[in-house]
Amino acid sequence: AQSVTQPDIHITVSEGASLELRCNYSYGATPYLFWYVQSPGQGLQLLLKYFSGDTLVQGIKGFEAEFKRSQSSFNLRKPSVHWSDAAEYFCAVGGGNTDKLIFGTGTRLQVFP
Amino acid sequence: DAMVIQNPRYQVTQFGKPVTLSCSQTLNHNVMYWYQQKSSQAPKLLFHYYDKDFNNEADTPDNFQSRRPNTSFCFLDIRSPGLGDAAMYLCATSRVGGGNSPLHFGNGTRLTVT
Numbered sequence: 001a002q003s004v005t006q007p008d009i010h011i012t013v014s015e016g017a018s019l020e021l022r023c024n025y026s027y028g029a030t031p032y033l034f035w036y037v038q039s040p041g042q043g044l045q046l047l048l049k050y051f052s053g054d055t056l057v058q059g060i061k062g063f064e065a066e067f068k069r070s071q072s073s074f075n076l077r078k079p080s081v082h083w084s085d086a087a088e089y090f091c092a093v094g095g096g097n098t099d100k101l102i103f104g105t106g107t108r109l110q111v112f113p
Numbered sequence: 114d115a116m117v118i119q120n121p122r123y124q125v126t127q128f129g130k131p132v133t134l135s136c137s138q139t140l141n142h143n144v145m146y147w148y149q150q151k152s153s154q155a156p157k158l159l160f161h162y163y164d165k166d167f168n169n170e171a172d173t174p175d176n177f178q179s180r181r182p183n184t185s186f187c188f189l190d191i192r193s194p195g196l197g198d199a200a201m202y203l204c205a206t207s208r209v210g211g212g213n214s215p216l217h218f219g220n221g222t223r224l225t226v227t
Binding site: 032034036041042049090094095103104108 | 119154155205212217219221223
């Protein structure tokens with residue numbers, strides 16, 4: 001079955017600290033992978049995507065993610081977190097002949113000063 | 114700027130009173146989606162249109178319907194809202210199927226059922 005797992009429901013970091021949000025997927029075909037961010041009361045905004053090629057992808061707001069096929073993972077990273085990064089982060093997978101994305105359950109990030 | 118616009122941002126309706134949520138896009142994307150998102154949960158796909166072709170998710174209640182009169186507009190109709198339908202409703206678009214191209218989301222409509 002196709003699925004996305006985000007093992008961490010809630011993460012708290014200090015401003016300036018590094019961040020890694022985990023994402024594991026199960027997908028029968030070549031996956032297209034996405035990270036979205038959602039601020040309170042807002043829609044989802046695309047941070048970055050992986051379709052093919054270089055497995056380390058850069059996104060907006062200083063985020064990057066690395067696709068590791070052997071581990072079925074697509075973890076999101078940021079070297080130095082800012083208070084404005086506090087939000088909900090969703091990993092998603094799609095691809096093949098489907099019109100649909102499958103979302104993970106999200107990780108809520110809190111940032112302390 | 115090209116975008117996805119949802120109106121209204123907040124909608125209050127009474128139990129059982131029909132309500133319509135609207136979504137418009139200036140991206141000229143082929144695909145439009147409606148998601149339901151409850152607090153602290155992932156967005157749940159209700160249905161989507163690929164051009165005029167309507168695709169309903171198997172577990173979407175019959176109470177939820179949709180219309181897409183043209184490329185730019187898509188509506189979500191809830192025929193008889195129940196308390197359990199209170200949620201954020203997100204509209205999204207993609208150039209081609211969402212599995213193969215990014216989704217562009219509106220800011221959502223938060224529905225309250227009294």
